[in-house]
Amino acid sequence: MVPQELLKDALKKNKIRSEAYGDLEYLRFTDDFKEIPRGTVIFKDTVIWGYPHIGRIFQLSTGIKEQFKDPFWVEEKVDGYNVRIFIHKGEVYALTRGGYVCAFTTDRIRDFISLEVFEEYPDLVLCVEVAGPENPYVEESPPYVKEDIAFFLFDIMQKNRQGFLPYREKQRIIEKFNLPSVERYGLYTPAQVEDLKKLLKRLNEEKREGVVLKEDSERDKRVKYITSYANLNDIRITSLNMLGLPADYYTNRLLRLALFVEEEKLNKEEKLYEELGKAFLEGLFEACDMAKKEGKVYRVFRCRFRSKDRALFFLEQIKHASTHIQVNMLSLDKKRDFWILEFEKVFLNMTGLLGHVLGGGSIID
Amino acid sequence: MVPQELLKDALKKNKIRSEAYGDLEYLRFTDDFKEIPRGTVIFKDTVIWGYPHIGRIFQLSTGIKEQFKDPFWVEEKVDGYNVRIFIHKGEVYALTRGGYVCAFTTDRIRDFISLEVFEEYPDLVLCVEVAGPENPYVEESPPYVKEDIAFFLFDIMQKNRQGFLPYREKQRIIEKFNLPSVERYGLYTPAQVEDLKKLLKRLNEEKREGVVLKEDSERDKRVKYITSYANLNDIRITSLNMLGLPADYYTNRLLRLALFVEEEKLNKEEKLYEELGKAFLEGLFEACDMAKKEGKVYRVFRCRFRSKDRALFFLEQIKHASTHIQVNMLSLDKKRDFWILEFEKVFLNMTGLLGHVLGGGSIID
Numbered sequence: 001m002v003p004q005e006l007l008k009d010a011l012k013k014n015k016i017r018s019e020a021y022g023d024l025e026y027l028r029f030t031d032d033f034k035e036i037p038r039g040t041v042i043f044k045d046t047v048i049w050g051y052p053h054i055g056r057i058f059q060l061s062t063g064i065k066e067q068f069k070d071p072f073w074v075e076e077k078v079d080g081y082n083v084r085i086f087i088h089k090g091e092v093y094a095l096t097r098g099g100y101v102c103a104f105t106t107d108r109i110r111d112f113i114s115l116e117v118f119e120e121y122p123d124l125v126l127c128v129e130v131a132g133p134e135n136p137y138v139e140e141s142p143p144y145v146k147e148d149i150a151f152f153l154f155d156i157m158q159k160n161r162q163g164f165l166p167y168r169e170k171q172r173i174i175e176k177f178n179l180p181s182v183e184r185y186g187l188y189t190p191a192q193v194e195d196l197k198k199l200l201k202r203l204n205e206e207k208r209e210g211v212v213l214k215e216d217s218e219r220d221k222r223v224k225y226i227t228s229y230a231n232l233n234d235i236r237i238t239s240l241n242m243l244g245l246p247a248d249y250y251t252n253r254l255l256r257l258a259l260f261v262e263e264e265k266l267n268k269e270e271k272l273y274e275e276l277g278k279a280f281l282e283g284l285f286e287a288c289d290m291a292k293k294e295g296k297v298y299r300v301f302r303c304r305f306r307s308k309d310r311a312l313f314f315l316e317q318i319k320h321a322s323t324h325i326q327v328n329m330l331s332l333d334k335k336r337d338f339w340i341l342e343f344e345k346v347f348l349n350m351t352g353l354l355g356h357v358l359g360g361g362s363i364i365d
Numbered sequence: 366m367v368p369q370e371l372l373k374d375a376l377k378k379n380k381i382r383s384e385a386y387g388d389l390e391y392l393r394f395t396d397d398f399k400e401i402p403r404g405t406v407i408f409k410d411t412v413i414w415g416y417p418h419i420g421r422i423f424q425l426s427t428g429i430k431e432q433f434k435d436p437f438w439v440e441e442k443v444d445g446y447n448v449r450i451f452i453h454k455g456e457v458y459a460l461t462r463g464g465y466v467c468a469f470t471t472d473r474i475r476d477f478i479s480l481e482v483f484e485e486y487p488d489l490v491l492c493v494e495v496a497g498p499e500n501p502y503v504e505e506s507p508p509y510v511k512e513d514i515a516f517f518l519f520d521i522m523q524k525n526r527q528g529f530l531p532y533r534e535k536q537r538i539i540e541k542f543n544l545p546s547v548e549r550y551g552l553y554t555p556a557q558v559e560d561l562k563k564l565l566k567r568l569n570e571e572k573r574e575g576v577v578l579k580e581d582s583e584r585d586k587r588v589k590y591i592t593s594y595a596n597l598n599d600i601r602i603t604s605l606n607m608l609g610l611p612a613d614y615y616t617n618r619l620l621r622l623a624l625f626v627e628e629e630k631l632n633k634e635e636k637l638y639e640e641l642g643k644a645f646l647e648g649l650f651e652a653c654d655m656a657k658k659e660g661k662v663y664r665v666f667r668c669r670f671r672s673k674d675r676a677l678f679f680l681e682q683i684k685h686a687s688t689h690i691q692v693n694m695l696s697l698d699k700k701r702d703f704w705i706l707e708f709e710k711v712f713l714n715m716t717g718l719l720g721h722v723l724g725g726g727s728i729i730d
Binding site (some may be wrong): 255352 | 420428432521615617619622626638645649653718722727730
């Protein structure tokens, strides 16, 4: 549990907020605070620990040698959003990384996860990446999720405890309950850097995001490594809303891209340069077009809900989630087994700035 | 003069610092504070006002219509650093934009400016862009300055006064004292947008930075406009030291570039994309190479001084100017009429980060 002293201190420093989801009330750590990660959530008698940060390596050959002493498990890193799924008073919930109960993900848990796992192990917290073209948060999607969303379990935690179940225990539970998992590529030794590079080359060609490496040892050391495809794709997908993201989102990805290419001796040539330039500019051109023709810069999202109420509740949640984004519902219609919610996110920074400068306004920068 | 009340207030809020240049002591505004611009400097009985911010327009066709009622003067914007030159107690000094007396620029004033102008008008403050391959601050240089530096006057202010001399008065003084000036393209009416676009197209092809437009009216309204060449070049020149600049340096330039291309219907094609990608990545590749082979990321600078003492003094100034840059002298030798100072700037952020990650270190971001 979280010590009372620390809790008081966090409250005083404004690092905790009280939240509600229907009748469910809970406390949420809005930032990292001492040893408590952001997104840690406290119900009356239960703590769901936040998902910890994982360090990133930029080059495999030196990175593996530096980071690992023992063999490590290799898993796909799926490009979606991270949730923690658990049972509380007979109900199942999904928490976002930041610690909000997400009405959308919660609505869809039963479509992907057999709840039997919680009957046998009520204290488990399943760490799952949710990804696909019809998710409400991330504009990217793995190429192999063709519609709707999919769940990809990558870790299992327990209530009131920091840290993860051991890897083999996780595998056993995945198999026993037939849980959807990220792709697992098995155990590599630190000497197998060349094999790992081959794997990454394939993942890059298959347009996947990268890998997470988890040492097969007591200390459970982890690092992640991202493909150049994913770095380019992050830029391509977000450049439409460039002013909505912290600017170092881009410089970080440029640096990762350069280091990936540098290590792999990849095509330092026209094609790479052209792809990068295109990734930055095409989104900006599209944003200019939208601002001129429609007076706003936006993206349309579409998600499938089982429950109409939860769709409406989710819309309220997301409307209050960001000050830089205006969310407008476009439609909510029943189609076969689903309520299809369509909404647009209007990117206010881009809309405002482009409206101003396309109209001839000046800016002091 | 600056009101006493405001001065006290600024001191209390830490917006003023006391500086010395040899025996000369002065106060310097470190930030904008109320109506006082950053870089404003106070000697005992004299105020040299800071050079004010000028707004930027992103598109000419709408920008001209929106910003100007009357005809406006068009001048080249030269890519260098901005200084204010004046006489104080018989000595001539150059202040940087931030309000430091610059030992380098001060050393070279007589090579470019006839001091007769101050004999006749001791209260003038000449606003000058200093540019060229052998300047100690800016790694870019206009294509037509082939060696050393050159001075380009663009405005004249007066001691103890805000605002500029009228344009025609400035022209008269430039001609009378044969002062070096930025290129002046004459008076344009707001209806002459197409002519202005033609001019900008030429400047872009000639690899110049852009223009400053100054309304021929009492209010002396000004805006600036930058070529796509200059935006690309800024990226190309600085990407080696990407972590040494605020990340929005890059997103701002991307946005300007997109708006320039969008308005001019320029080649939205492979070549532009390739140039942009190259501008970002080649510097980063070079930085990786340097970090691997030499253990540091750096650039070498070279400047010509008349006085050896001022060269040494300048070196001390620049050593204390930034916490993210380490300055090392490489040589200081007399060659004909000049003392040639060579020094390197080691970019500590890039050196540190690349050393860490190339060695296999991980980063939480």
